Amino acid sequence: MRKKQFCCMTVAVCLLSLLLSGCKDRLDLENITLVLMVGIDLDEDNNLVLYSSSPVFSKEAKSKNETSKVTATTIREARGELEARVSALISIGKLQNVLIGKRVLRHKGWVQLLDVLYRDSKAKTNARLIAVDGPVEPVMYFAPDDKRRLSLHIAKLVDTAHERNLVEKSTLFEFHRLLFDKSITPYMTELRLSNSEIVLPGTALLDNEGIYRTSINLEENELLQIIQDEKLADLSLTLVLPDVKHEKSVFETRAISFYVTDVKRKVSVGYAGGKFIFDIDLDLPIHLTERLFAYNVDKNATRLEAMIDKQLEQQMGKLIAKLQKAKVDPTGLGLFARAYQYAAYKKVSDGWEKDAFAKADVRIRVDTEIKDYGEMR
């Protein structure tokens, strides 16, 4: 009886395994072209141009990357065009970077192009979105001798620069959140090809519809991340203190550098006279790493702290004014407005950055405390 059962089962399993060929999703690794980087740009006549960059694993190929360029109406349509060009079948499951030309960012409705990357469950939503200052083409075809594959180099560059708080980083997933959340505007890393070198000049700030507004540089980005309370790894600031005595020289000897070792942020939101009032208290323990002027920190720490506070407050105030002028709000203060002043927020939620943030009164108070001033007196 048992033996008969066993035989029946075996036959059944063998027969059923024949059906496995009905799975049509089988794809051999040799038949895949992994697209690591996609470029989106507009040409002179405003036609959409798409680039793909994928690694080549063949020993015979001299170049380690293959880049193709097609014109198409959508990204998914470009896949067909690309598959007729690249070595094998396109897969965007390992996508690392999506480069978008600033020309694209200036036109309404470009965010709809990304739909396929969200809708297709096979796409990777951790790909970084990067705004390219200038045309995308030279970046896509750029092949430096002293770097590894450009797509991986850029990915690493963006990650590490973001880790040091120098640029903001938006993955597709994060970008979607920033774009749809009414209380915050999106941003993405900016990238430029200058003198045959890939440079990240800072962060591109976009408005609620994804249209490019303005850019901030590396220092401003550090300040922004302090205001956002999103300090990641080492955050090092260099300030020039105008109140320090200074002898004329080609070198700036009033500079001081320090690590901000922690950010303790307190935000209180008020609403009065049709205006939001944000009081941001920042407690920053700092660790001096460089001081180009003579100063007795032992005795006069408080005065130095006060000078640093004043300088930081000034710079942050300038940054906020710049954001308000450009009508963008990457600070995330809108989240506080929604959480603590919901009734007032609800009225302006549809145009938060234009109607409320741009007019808001943002008061920043910085309180640094020198915890450590290094190995020298």
Added chain:
Amino acid sequence: MTGSVLKPAKENQVTLLQYILIIHSMQLGIGVISLPRDLADTGGTDGWIALFIGYAGSLVASLLIVQIMKKHPEGTIIDLISRFFGRWSGYLMTAVFGVYFSLYAYLLLDRMILLIHSWIMQQSRPFVLMLLFVIPAYMIVKGGWRALGRYAEIILLCSLWMPFMLLTLFDQAHWLHLLPVLKEGWMPVFSTVPATVLSFLGFEAAFFLYPHLGNKKKASLGIFVANTLTLIVYLYVTILCFVVFSPDEITYYNDIMLTLAKIIEYRFVERFDIVMLTFYLLVISKTWIPALHMTVYCSHRLVPIGKAATHLLLLLIGMLAVTYIWNPGWLTSDKWIALFSKFGLLMAFIFPVALWCLLSVMSWFPRWQK
């Protein structure tokens, strides 16, 4: 190869843990994948509060079921109805429960296949995918309640890591999303309650499982623990989604839990959603496999011809045939599940309440006091 589905209760008893897990696992299935989105749809960021109301409702219904079953502890609901209301009412209820559980099993199995189809194997035909699940299901259901209980235990062990994996996502959390609590008052919360009530469906399995429970004194405790476990899981994923996704974007995603798992990434494994979904399929399988068992129980009571295993075989072949011919897509599946949940409301909430009232009234008369 005997009809072990119909073995008498003594030989197919389940322990308290198995009883808890079978009920809990029938509740926890495809719901989790889209639940946070459904709650946000009507309740905004306060949708999670409605979970407690849904939980209270399901708890009341569950405890009533246990109270009802106490009146005839040695049999299932079918035996109880036949005893109190006559043979023909018994037949009628058998048919109703049979249809209910066959729909339950089919719609959930089909939804699971759709998930695999759209997330993993987009080019394969759904009935081929279904075939792969039908065989293990046959083997488990044939073993009766005890096998189902053991299956539930094993799957619990296999899926324990998942909530811990999701913990890493809390570093992307924006807790401010949850404030202010009750931002639009209580109305959105109340309008979300129906969605939460339905996500607790599954405890009606106690109607059939109760006679198999060894220690019947713990039945109420068991069903309480099962419901609470389900609440904890639901609450966990809902809060997680609410703090990670912006309140303005959360309603744009369909399978929100999978989208969330997609952003978990390690150096050695990308696309964590696929790993997650693959394991979660096991959890989903625990919802429809017991339902299959109850369908077969009902069909065999109604038409006691042949072995129960033959009924099961025919049922599974029927499901395959339906998928082959009908091949429902997401829209059809959504529509049918919405219809089915109305049926569920009737069977799991209204039916026990009505039956309990009826039995309480009847027990005043000396004829039914025993």
